[in-house]
Amino acid sequence: QKEVEQDPGPLSVPEGAIVSLNCTYSNSAFQYFMWYRQYSRKGPELLMYTYSSGNKEDGRFTAQVDKSSKYISLFIRDSQPSDSATYLCAMSSNSGYSTLTFGKGTMLLVSP
Amino acid sequence: GAVVSQHPSRVICKSGTSVKIECRSLDFQATTMFWYRQFPKQSLMLMATSNEGSKATYEQGVEKDKFLINHASLTLSTLTVTSAHPEDSSFYICSARKPGQNYGYTFGSGTRLTVV
Numbered sequence: 001q002k003e004v005e006q007d008p009g010p011l012s013v014p015e016g017a018i019v020s021l022n023c024t025y026s027n028s029a030f031q032y033f034m035w036y037r038q039y040s041r042k043g044p045e046l047l048m049y050t051y052s053s054g055n056k057e058d059g060r061f062t063a064q065v066d067k068s069s070k071y072i073s074l075f076i077r078d079s080q081p082s083d084s085a086t087y088l089c090a091m092s093s094n095s096g097y098s099t100l101t102f103g104k105g106t107m108l109l110v111s112p
Numbered sequence: 113g114a115v116v117s118q119h120p121s122r123v124i125c126k127s128g129t130s131v132k133i134e135c136r137s138l139d140f141q142a143t144t145m146f147w148y149r150q151f152p153k154q155s156l157m158l159m160a161t162s163n164e165g166s167k168a169t170y171e172q173g174v175e176k177d178k179f180l181i182n183h184a185s186l187t188l189s190t191l192t193v194t195s196a197h198p199e200d201s202s203f204y205i206c207s208a209r210k211p212g213q214n215y216g217y218t219f220g221s222g223t224r225l226t227v228v
Contacts, residue, residue: 034216043205043219104155
């Protein structure tokens with residue numbers, strides 16, 4: 001079993017839809033959870049960051065962490081064509097200079 | 113914000129030659145930088161951790177003599193792919209964390225290497 005599982009998609013939705021992206025993980029030591037957005041042929045950019053369990057909201061984006069289920073989610077409300085990208089979840093066991101473990105990424109396509 | 117610049121963005125080289133990729137932190141000093149490799153539709157795989165003033169730490173399975181890393185200053189790390197072969201063709205990305213930023217890492221824009 002891989003440490004982090006993420007459905008690669010593609011996930012196709014119409015503009016305005018609510019998008020749900022998810023990752024599961026097996027390492028219970030993970031405490032820091034991040035979502036990155038990566039456009040084609042570009043480096044990832046940090047979207048959301050959460051520590052331990054709970055929700056965090058930033059504009060149209062909401063990140064959820066359920067450590068008991070080892071499951072994290074990213075919700076995108078009122079999706080836009082400009083949201084079309086690959087979304088990678090990442091996690092680490094501490095906030096120091098620890099390495100990040102990434103999911104494979106989910107490709108999201110938002111059609112106008 | 114924290115900005116990481118990576119150069120070149122794209123390079124094509126002949127098999128057997130060496131290619132150098134630069135990663136610079138533009139507005140902060142980075143004692144540690146990370147180098148990743150990403151194949152199409154695959155996740156980012158950590159290759160090595162670059163440490164300023166000391167040897168890089170390589171992940172298991174990564175050949176340190178093939179992927180030479182130099183972190184000569186607090187704002188620059190370089191990755192040299194030596195004697196490149198077509199199977200080295202990939203997307204290489206560096207990242208760094210700005211001191212005081214307790215979460216996440218800033219990534220460079222990546223380098224698309226094609227070995228022909």
